[in-house]
Amino acid sequence: MSQPILQTLADALSVGGLYALTALGIGLIFGIMRLINFAHGELIAIAGYTLLALFGMPPAAAIVAAAAAAMLLALVTERLAFRPLRGADPATLLIASFAVSFFLQKTLILFVGARPKGIDFLPLLGRQVDALGVRLRSLEIVAIAVSAILLAALSWFLKATRFGLEMRAAAEDFTMARVLGVRANRVIATAFAISGLLAATVSCLVVAETGVVQPRMGLQLTIIAFVGTVIGGLGSLAGAALGGFLVGAATILLQALLPPDLRAFREAFLFLAVTLVLVLRPRGLIPARGLRERI
C-alpha cells in the first residue's frame, strides 16, 4: 500500500485508540452509576500538569505520579460530589458533573493560568521509524500498542477477576448486584480509579503528541469520547470502547476524505452522526442490557 493510505490508517488507529480509552473511562462509570462524567477532561488535565510539574525527573516517575494524581482526583470527586448523589436521576448527575468539571477547570486556571504551556515530554517518540516499508512516527506505534495493551488488560480484568465480575454485575443491574453482596462503595471507587488511570494514560500520549498542556486540554477529548459512548451504547463497556474507536477513527478519516472546504465542519458531521444514531438506534450499536426503563 502507498504511504498516504498507510499513514492515514496509522493515524486513525492511534487516534481511535486514544478515544477508545477515553470513552471506556467514561463508559465504565456510566455503566455503574448512570453518571456521564464531564469532569473526565479535568482528570486528563491534572495528569498533564503533573507531567509538567515533574519535568526533568525520569519520565517513568513522572508518568507514575501523573497516574496517581488523576486517580486521586477521580476518587476525591467521587467521594465528595458523586457519592452523595448516588441514585439521583441521570440529568441531576449530569449537571453535577458539569459543575464539578467547571469547578476543577476554573480552579486550575486560578493556579496555573489559562495559557498553554509547552513541555517536551518524551522527545524520543517524535522520531520517525521504518515499519512495513513506510515511515511512521514512533509515537503512533506506541499509542496503538499502549491502547491495545490497556484494552486487553482491562477486558482481562473485567472477565477474569472477582473485582471485574462484580463491576460487570454492577453495570448490568446495580440494585441486584448489591442484593447479591457486591459492595457498592468498593466497586464504584474502583471504577473511578480505573477511569483516572485511563485518563492519565491518554494524557501522557496527548502531551507527548502535542507538546502542550493547558487547562482545557481534556475538554475536546471528553466531548468526542462522550459521543463515542453514546454511539456505542451507553452502559455497555464493549460498546464504549468500540464507539470511541469508531469516532476517533472517523475524525481522521473525515479529515482525509472530506473536500477541503468542508473539513472545518468535521465535528458538525460527527455530531450529526450522533443524532442520527440516537434517533435510529437510541440504545446504541451494542445496546446494554438492563438499561431499558421499566414501568
Add this chain to the structure above:
Amino acid sequence: MLPGRFRRLAPLAALLAIVAAFGLLAGLTPAVTARRATEALIDLVAVVGLYIFVGNSGVLSFGNVAFMAVGAYVSALLTMRPAAKSVFLPDLPEWIAGAEWPPLPSALAAGGAAALLALVAGWPLMRLSGISASIATFAILVITYVVLGNWTAVTGGQNSLMGLPIYVGLWTALAWAAVAILVAFAYQESRSGLLLRASREDEAAAEAAGVHTVRHRLIAFVISGFLSGIAGVLLAHFLGTVRVETFYLDLTFLIVAMLVIGGMRSLTGAVAGALVIAVLKELLRQAEIGVTIDGTVVAAPAGLGDAVLALLMLAIILFRPKGIAGGRELFGGSVEARVVADGEVDPLRR
C-alpha cells in the same frame, strides 16, 4: 369566579413586580451598576427561555445557547449598516448585504429564525427522553457552534462582527424580561403546558392518559427557542459585537447554573436563579477588584468568581436539589410541589 382567577395570576404579578423593582432600582444607580443590571436582565430572558422547555418537560437542554447564537447573528446581519457589512462580510449574498432593518422587526425575525431551528432540530429529537435527549440538544449546540464558526461568508467565521447598533439598555432589557416572564407564565398555564408537565412527572402514565408528549415537547421547545433567540439578540445589541466563542460552553454553563440554582421546576426558580446569581457575580467581581485598606489593595484572585459559581451550583445540587424556589411559585399553590417532594424512596440512596 373572579377571586380564583386572580389568585391564579398572583405568581405572575409577583414576579413582574420583583423584576420591575429590580430594574427601577438599578435605574437609580451609577451607569456601571446599571450596565450590570442590564446584563442580568438579558441573562434572565435566556434563563426563562431555557425554563420554558426544561421546566415544563423535565428534559435538560444544553442546546439553548445555540438558539441565542442564531438570534444574535440573524439580528446582526439584518441591522448592520451595509457599509460595515461590506467591510466584514464582502461575500454576503446581495439581499442580506443590502438589508438595514429597524431593531424590533429584526429582533422578531431573529427570534423567529431561532424558533425555526428549534422546530427543525426538535422535530426528530423530541421523541428522545432523559439523558439521550440532553445529549441530542448538546449536539445542536456543537453543530451550531461549528457551522457559525466556519461559515465565513455569512458569519465572518472566527472573527467578530462589529458595529452593531447598540440599542439595548436597561429599559429595553427590562421590557423584554417582562415579555419573557409573561410568555413563560402563559405557556405553563396553557393546556399544552399542563399536559407537558403531566408527562414530566410520569411520562408513561401521561402517554397512557392520551397526552401526546412529543407534540407538547416540540411546542415548548419552539417557544423556548424563540425566547432564547431574543436573549441572543439582546446580548448582541448590548455588546455591539458578535463573536461565536461567546455562545458556547461558558454561557451554557452560566444559564444552566442559574436555572438549576434557582430551581428548574418553577418560573419563580428561573427568575430567582438569574437575579441571585447576577447579584452574586457582581459581589465576586467587586471582591476581585478588591478594597483599599490603608493604601494596600486587598483583593480576591482573578477568576475566583467562576470557581465559586461552580462550587455554589454543586452545593445546591447536593443540599437543595430542587433549587432556591424548590419547585414552587411565589404565592402559587404548593400542592404539586408537595406531591413531588414525597416521591418514592430510592433503593440506591443510602
